[in-house]
Amino acid sequence: MDCKMDYGKLQQPDTLGESSRSHIHVPEDASTLQPSRKKKVILLSLLSVALIVAAAISAVILIGLRGGMSDRPESAIHRKPTQAISRTCSKTRYPDLCVNSLLDFPGSLTASERDLVHISFNMTLQRLSKALYFSSGISYLQMEPRVRSAYEDCLELLDDSVDSLSRSLVSVSGTTSTQDVLTWLSAALTNQDTCEEGFEDLSGSVRDQMAARLKDLSELVSNCLAIFSGANTDDFSGVPIQNRRRLMENDMSVEVENEDGLPRWLNRKERELLDMPISAIQADIVVSHDGTGTYKTIAEAIKKAPEHSSRRTIIYVKAGRYAEENLKVGRKKTNLMFIGDGRGKTIISGSKSVFNKVTTFHTASFAATGAGFIARDMTFENLAGPSKHQAVALRVGADHGVVYRCNIIGYQDTLYVHSNRQFFRECDIFGTVDFIFGNAAVVFQNCSIYARKPMSQQKNTITAQHRKDPNQNTGISIHACRILATSDLESSKGSFPTYLGRPWKMYARVVYMLSYMGDHIHPHGWLEWDGSFALDTLYYGEYMNSGPGAAVGQRVKWPGYRVITSTVEASKFTVAQFIYGSSWLPSTGVAFLAGLSV
Secondary structure, eight states: OOTTSOGGGOOOTTTSTTOSSSOOOOOOOSOOBOOOOHHHHHHHHHHHHHHHHHHHHHHHHHHHHHHOOOOOOOOGGGOOOOHHHHHHHTTSSOHHHHHHHHHTSTTGGGOOHHHHHHHHHHHHHHHHHHHHHHHHTTTTSOBOHHHHHHHHHHHHHHHHHHHHHHHHHHHTTTTOOHHHHHHHHHHHHHHHHHHHHTTTTOOSHHHHHHHHHHTTHHHHHHHHHHHHHTOOSOOOSOOOOOSOOOSOSOOOOOOOOOTTSSOSBSOHHHHHHHHSOGGGOOOSEEEOTTSOSSBSSHHHHHHHSOSSOSSOEEEEEOSEEEOOTTEEEOTTSOSEEEEESOTTTEEEEEOOOGGGSOOGGGGOSEEEOSTTOEEESOEEEEOSOGGGOOOOSEEEOOTTEEEESOEEEOSTTOEEEOSSEEEEESOEEEESEEEEEEOOEEEEESOEEEEOOOOTTOOEEEEEEOOOSTTOOOEEEEESOEEEEOHHHHTTGGGSOEEEEEESSTTOEEEEESOEEOTTBOTTOOOOSSTTTTTTTOEEEEESOBSTTOOOTTOOOOTTEEEOOOHHHHHTTSHHHHSOOSSBTGGGOOOOOSSSOO
16 A cells, blocks of 8 residues: 555544544534734744754855855756765655755755765755744634644644754764664654644645645655665564664764663663652642642643753642643753652643544643653543543653653543653553554553443554654554553453554554553454555564463464564563663663563
8 A cells, every 4th residue: 555645534433433543523613713823933933044044054064065066056857866866865765856855955966975964954954944934924824723723733843843853963963873863853754744644634725835835844854764774664574773874984882771771861860769759859849739839730830940951850749630731841841850749649630632623632631742751650631531532641752751650541542652762661551542652662661551441332452553654763662561451341341352553554563572461352462454554564563471361373464463582573672772862761760671571
C-alpha cells in the first residue's frame, strides 16, 4: 500500500465500534471562536522572520566558505544535479523532491555531501519558518471550533518543529550526539504528521490555506532524517538506528548508563529528589486549594515558572482534585518537576473529548512539551468516559521526560506519548482502545497496564504506535511490566478480547519484554488495523514474557511479528540502548533497569 495514504481515517465499526485514530465527526453549530491573538501572532511572526534570516545567513556563510556561490538562480528544470546531490538524495524516501529542493537552494551545485547535510537542514528550516509565519497570519479568520482547534495545534507544532530543526542545524557541526539529532528530527516529523492529521475530515478555506502552507513539509523533514542518518530506508529488523550515519565524522560517543544502569540524563540531585520524602523537599512553588501554598491553581504555578531554565524548578501540588481543563507545560517551560502527595491523593483531572469539537491532541487533561519534565506521585485522569471516544488524560512530548509513581486513567487514548524520549516507571495506566499511543521513543518499566471493560462491540488494544518513517528512532518498549485486567473486565473478559497493539502507521514498533500477561490477552496477541496494512513493515516483538496470556503458539503470523530469542536484539529496546542519551535519566533518581536483567 502507498505509505502516504491516510490510514488514520479508517473506521472499524465491526471490531472497535466507532473507535479509531481518526476524530469522530460531531455536527458543528454556527458558533465560532475568534479570541484575540494579536500578541501571539506578532511574536510568532517575529520569531519566524528571525529564524529565516538566521538560516539564510548561516547558509551563505557555510557555502561561501566552501567555495562561493557560483550557481545563479535559474529553474531547476534546466540544471542537472551534481554527483553529490544525486548520491545524497538517493538515500531519501522522496528523491525527486530532494533533488529539486536542493537545486533551488543557493550553493548546492558546489556543495560536497557533507555540505548538503547542512543545506538540507537549512532549506527545511526556512520552509518550516515560512509556513509558521504565513500560517500565523490567518489567525483573524472566523473558524468553527473544530477547525480552530486543528489550526492552533498546527501553530504550536510548527513552532516546536522550527525549534527542533534549529537545534539540529546547530548540532550537526558540533559534538552533540547523533541520537539527539535523530530524536529531534523524528519529533519534527511527528509534529508535521499530527498537524496534518488535525485537519482530517475537515473542509473549507482555512484547511485549504493550511494545506498549501504545509505542502511537502513532512517529506522534507523525512529527507533530512534520511540524509543525516546516512542509511537506506530498509530498517525493518526493528533494531533502532545506532551509529549508522556515515557522513559526519565527529560523532560523539554516547554514555548510556552509570553504575545504576540508567542512561545519564539526570544528575545526582535529581535522582535524590525522586525518592526523597516530600517533607524534606524544598519546593520553589507550592499549589494548594486552601490558600496555604504559593498559588491555588496549577495553571498559575506553570505561568509563574521560569522559561528556558537550566535549573530544576520544583512545583509541589498538595493533595486535592485539580479540575483545570487543558493544563499545559509549553516548550519554553523547561526542567519543571511536579510532585504530588501520592497517586489518588493529588489528582489532575479533565473531561474534554473529541465531542467537544477539538482534536485529540487538544483533549489532554495535562500536556507537557518542555524538555526535562518530571512528574511524581500524582494522578492524571480524563473523566469523559468511554462513550466520548478519544479523550487523553496525559500527553507528553517533552524530551527527557520522566513520569514516576503516577496513575494515568482514561478509556480511549488515555496516554499520548507523542514524541521525543520518555521514561515511565512504577505507573498504573488504565484504558480501553489504543490507550498508549503516539511516536515517542519510550520505555515503560515496572508499570501495571490495566485493560478496562470497553463499550459493547469494542475490542481493547493496548498500543497504537505512530512510527511513519523507517528512519525514526521511535517505538514503545514495555519492559518488566504487568499486563492486567480491571475487575469489571475480568468478569466479562470472554466478551471483550484485549490485544497487545495494532499498527497506527506503516512502521509501527512495539516490544513486550520480561512482562507478565494475564489471560485476558487474546491468543493471537495483536490486531490488524485494516486488512494487510503495515503487516510486513511493522516491528512487533515479544521476549521471554510470562503468564497465561504470554503463550506465543497461536500468535499472528505476520512478516513483521517475531518472537525475539536473541538477547542482543532484545537489548536494543532496553533503557540503556533505546532511550540513550548523554546524561538525562540517572539524574532523575528513578530506580530503573538499564539492561534486560530483572
